Amino acid sequence: MLDKTFDAASVEPEIRERWEEAGAFRAGAGAGARPDAETFCIVIPPPNVTGSLHMGHALNNTLQDVLVRFERMRGKDVLWQPGMDHAGIATQMVVERQMAARGEPGRREIGRDAFLEKVWAWKGESGGAIGNQLKRLGASADWSRERFTMDEGLSRAVVKVFVRLFREGLIYRDKRLVNWDPKFLTAISDIEVQQVETKGHLWHFRYPVEGEADRFITVATTRPETMLGDTAVAVNPEDERYRDLVGKHVVLPLVGRRIPIVADSYADPEAGSGAVKITPAHDFNDFEVGRRHQLPVINIMDPEARIRISGNEAFLEGLPESAELAETIRAVDGLDRFAAREAIVAMMQARDLVPAIEDHPHVVPHGDRSGVPIEPFLTDQWYVDAKTLAQPAIASVREGRTVFVPKNWEKTYFEWMENIQPWCISRQLWWGHRIPAWYGPDGHVFVETTEEEARAAASSHYGHEAELIRDEDVLDTWFSSALWPFSTLGWPDQTPELARYYPTNVLITGFDIIFFWVARMMMMGLHFMEKEPFGTVYLHALVRDEHGAKMSKSKGNVIDPLELIDEFGADALRFTLAAMAAQGRDIRLATSRVAGYRNFGTKLWNAARFCEMNECRPASNFDPASASQTVNRWILTEAAEAAAKVTSALEGFRFNDAADAIYHFVWDTFCDWYVELIKPLLGSGDEAAKAETRATAAHVLGLILKLLHPFMPYMTEALWAGLAGSDAGVLALTPWPAAEFADADAAAEINWLVDLVTSVRSVRSEMNVPPAAKMPLVVIGASALTAERLKRQAPVLERLARLASIEAADAAPKGAAQIILGEATLALPLGGVIDLAAEEGRLSKEIVKVEGEISRLDKKLSNESFVARAPEDVVAAEREKREEYVSSLDKLKIALKRIQSAE
Numbered sequence: 001m002l003d004k005t006f007d008a009a010s011v012e013p014e015i016r017e018r019w020e021e022a023g024a025f026r027a028g029a030g031a032g033a034r035p036d037a038e039t040f041c042i043v044i045p046p047p048n049v050t051g052s053l054h055m056g057h058a059l060n061n062t063l064q065d066v067l068v069r070f071e072r073m074r075g076k077d078v079l080w081q082p083g084m085d086h087a088g089i090a091t092q093m094v095v096e097r098q099m100a101a102r103g104e105p106g107r108r109e110i111g112r113d114a115f116l117e118k119v120w121a122w123k124g125e126s127g128g129a130i131g132n133q134l135k136r137l138g139a140s141a142d143w144s145r146e147r148f149t150m151d152e153g154l155s156r157a158v159v160k161v162f163v164r165l166f167r168e169g170l171i172y173r174d175k176r177l178v179n180w181d182p183k184f185l186t187a188i189s190d191i192e193v194q195q196v197e198t199k200g201h202l203w204h205f206r207y208p209v210e211g212e213a214d215r216f217i218t219v220a221t222t223r224p225e226t227m228l229g230d231t232a233v234a235v236n237p238e239d240e241r242y243r244d245l246v247g248k249h250v251v252l253p254l255v256g257r258r259i260p261i262v263a264d265s266y267a268d269p270e271a272g273s274g275a276v277k278i279t280p281a282h283d284f285n286d287f288e289v290g291r292r293h294q295l296p297v298i299n300i301m302d303p304e305a306r307i308r309i310s311g312n313e314a315f316l317e318g319l320p321e322s323a324e325l326a327e328t329i330r331a332v333d334g335l336d337r338f339a340a341r342e343a344i345v346a347m348m349q350a351r352d353l354v355p356a357i358e359d360h361p362h363v364v365p366h367g368d369r370s371g372v373p374i375e376p377f378l379t380d381q382w383y384v385d386a387k388t389l390a391q392p393a394i395a396s397v398r399e400g401r402t403v404f405v406p407k408n409w410e411k412t413y414f415e416w417m418e419n420i421q422p423w424c425i426s427r428q429l430w431w432g433h434r435i436p437a438w439y440g441p442d443g444h445v446f447v448e449t450t451e452e453e454a455r456a457a458a459s460s461h462y463g464h465e466a467e468l469i470r471d472e473d474v475l476d477t478w479f480s481s482a483l484w485p486f487s488t489l490g491w492p493d494q495t496p497e498l499a500r501y502y503p504t505n506v507l508i509t510g511f512d513i514i515f516f517w518v519a520r521m522m523m524m525g526l527h528f529m530e531k532e533p534f535g536t537v538y539l540h541a542l543v544r545d546e547h548g549a550k551m552s553k554s555k556g557n558v559i560d561p562l563e564l565i566d567e568f569g570a571d572a573l574r575f576t577l578a579a580m581a582a583q584g585r586d587i588r589l590a591t592s593r594v595a596g597y598r599n600f601g602t603k604l605w606n607a608a609r610f611c612e613m614n615e616c617r618p619a620s621n622f623d624p625a626s627a628s629q630t631v632n633r634w635i636l637t638e639a640a641e642a643a644a645k646v647t648s649a650l651e652g653f654r655f656n657d658a659a660d661a662i663y664h665f666v667w668d669t670f671c672d673w674y675v676e677l678i679k680p681l682l683g684s685g686d687e688a689a690k691a692e693t694r695a696t697a698a699h700v701l702g703l704i705l706k707l708l709h710p711f712m713p714y715m716t717e718a719l720w721a722g723l724a725g726s727d728a729g730v731l732a733l734t735p736w737p738a739a740e741f742a743d744a745d746a747a748a749e750i751n752w753l754v755d756l757v758t759s760v761r762s763v764r765s766e767m768n769v770p771p772a773a774k775m776p777l778v779v780i781g782a783s784a785l786t787a788e789r790l791k792r793q794a795p796v797l798e799r800l801a802r803l804a805s806i807e808a809a810d811a812a813p814k815g816a817a818q819i820i821l822g823e824a825t826l827a828l829p830l831g832g833v834i835d836l837a838a839e840e841g842r843l844s845k846e847i848v849k850v851e852g853e854i855s856r857l858d859k860k861l862s863n864e865s866f867v868a869r870a871p872e873d874v875v876a877a878e879r880e881k882r883e884e885y886v887s888s889l890d891k892l893k894i895a896l897k898r899i900q901s902a903e
Helices: 008-022 055-073 088-101 112-125 129-137 152-167 224-229 240-245 284-292 323-332 337-350 386-398 409-417 451-462 477-481 496-501 511-529 561-568 570-579 591-613 630-651 655-682 687-708 713-724 744-766 784-800 836-861 864-869 872-902
Strands: 039-043 077-081 171-181 186-188 193-208 216-221 232-235 249-251 258-263 275-278 356-367 375-384 403-405 437-439 445-447 504-510 534-540 543-545 587-589 775-780 803-809 816-821 824-829
Touching: 008 561, 008 570, 008 713, 039 055, 039 496, 055 077, 055 129, 055 504, 055 534, 055 543, 055 561, 055 570, 055 630, 055 655, 077 496, 088 112, 129 561, 129 570, 152 171, 152 445, 152 477, 152 511, 171 284, 186 375, 193 224, 193 249, 193 337, 216 224, 216 232, 216 275, 224 323, 224 337, 232 240, 232 284, 275 284, 323 337, 386 409, 386 511, 403 409, 409 511, 437 451, 445 451, 477 511, 504 511, 511 534, 561 570, 561 591, 570 587, 570 591, 570 655, 570 713, 587 591, 591 655, 591 687, 591 713, 630 655, 630 687, 630 744, 655 687, 655 744, 655 784, 687 713, 744 784, 744 816, 744 824, 775 784, 784 803, 836 864, 836 872
Parallel strands: 039 077, 039 504, 232 258, 403 534, 504 534, 543 587, 775 803
Antiparallel strands: 171 186, 171 375, 193 216, 193 356, 232 275, 249 258, 437 445, 775 824, 816 824
């Protein structure tokens, strides 16, 4: 017997255990698929080992789970490959903070090996909590195959790839600018850079033109401290103001260096003075300008972003000694960059070389974990020749072997891939895959898979044994993640799993990591496996708050999915996310939506209890084609249509359409109408009709549970056990419904009945007819078919529409509200039931009130100042209010028109 309510908190763990015992999620024939079954494989975007479930994870994994449960039920051999990323900088930061909190010595004091032991111990004790959180969400991955980017197998894959790419000339060492985090003392990737709006200044500096007394070029900068590394001033070649100066020099104030004036289109004549200072070692754009003009690259900072110019050979080269230079070195050498900024501005002001300082709000890149401004920093790093690797990956998408959904993301992919820069893969950390490179006494590098091989190579190179020093750096975590689709299947070993499941079918991920992960998996998969790693890339949008604002801790609008699971159950959260996952559209998540879908689950649960109480149990010999009752043939037809809609939508990655189809079939068709329509049959003395109806109801309920299972796995599994019994096995491995039943006549008749009752109920509601009042229904102009239907369905109509009688007439009686349904006009006499004049007055007043609200909102939304200055979510909320008022106004006007026509 089903409980009165579904208690998610107590039932969900029991169902997870049931799935585990059944081996429901294991890939291969053991999970219920035939050995020769078609495969379906998805790799999970590996969450950080330090992470906990956030709403982005919840959306991403819900959509993956919907697909894998759907394909598993369709009889495919499904592998959803789970795993976690070692998250280099995040994990190292967590462990170092833990050590500091315990008062333990720092990592540099205890050494690399001891520190890594602590990291592994932390991982074993505290890391990976997100795996269990994903299980709470209901993720049906093959957890027996869980991988970790630092496990032995994946580490072998990383080393093999690095060595091979190095030998092919596709990995190399170079001195270039990187995003440098001065707190963590490492290069970081673009995705680890957070753009922060800052109230800064724009300092205008005057640089004297060499040989022309009292002539200056004015440049503007937000970072005065970098001027010490200037090696040119650029002007636009089309800028008439400076055409005569191109090729001449300015003398860099405070330093005395002669630097050229170069013509370059990077300089914008419309911005500021039209002249820009070029500091190749401290700005990414300047670095490219410097390359075009063969400018010196002078780094004036150390890794901690302190000014280092004393003894700096690149800085001092070619500089004449002077009292000014000596004063500058004394004043700023060793200062933090921001202290140096103040000192340099003061020295420039003292020389009357600062004509203006403007307030200048601008975006400053910060390290997302350190919280400090990052520096473009010139340093030796390891790089991948991404441009070469990108070419086959571009062709794969252009030629349709890999398809993006939504398709518009292909343009973003192409734009980035066709302008791709070298990929910096080295990080100055200890936690991660250490770069397999060793340096000889003369700096010669030996890249090998092991130290023994490196020593053998060095002996061969030098003719004798030589002391080697291993590279201290580790690889960017995205490097190991780029191998994920094939390394998790056992590569570099030629495993049966690799042969069976690669290439994978679908990748589901966020659009924000197209560049960092999707593109790199494409490059590596094609290079090492000679096949695209996946056929389809489905990119989901962001989950925002209910007003459309991006969730952030600083705004206090973050919604914790675990809290929602605690309050409403995992099914309600999953269904909400799937129902709102329209392609290319951000999700505006409100707690009320989750509560609403929990109510949807409650509605189904109550309908299932109704079926159980009325002995509606599955009949093994039930044949839908044998059903004779019109209402049963109707529900079987509607169920088949719903199954077709859900199947088609999931095949097309239209998760919201699939959820919408099953929602309306369950709530509207099955619960609201079918259950109500069969009550007389279940209570009748016709045993044959009763038996057929019980079998039909059980059959359709079973079909509902199958269609709904990918979205709401816990409740459907619980109901399946109650409906079909424990001998039926788990619903997760039950075949997907292939409903092909169709009876157009039965569907047309019952849908006509539903429309008629709905229309009558709508008029009663609009007219404020008392619920208990019964009214006659007068029918004008009915066809023979409609007359037959009215006769057959009269008892149901009178019961559901609260009708006193159904009568035919040549004209509508006075004081009647009229409904047009097909060829017939249906009249409901209202004069004896409500006060028409009073109701007209009430509706008129309400219309005036609503029109006033619309006018007020129109005025507000037409105010350009309000729209421009108000937060985006506030403007969106006001527009939503207006839409609601417009909808209400339409309904009120229809009601008023009915009243007026009835008078």
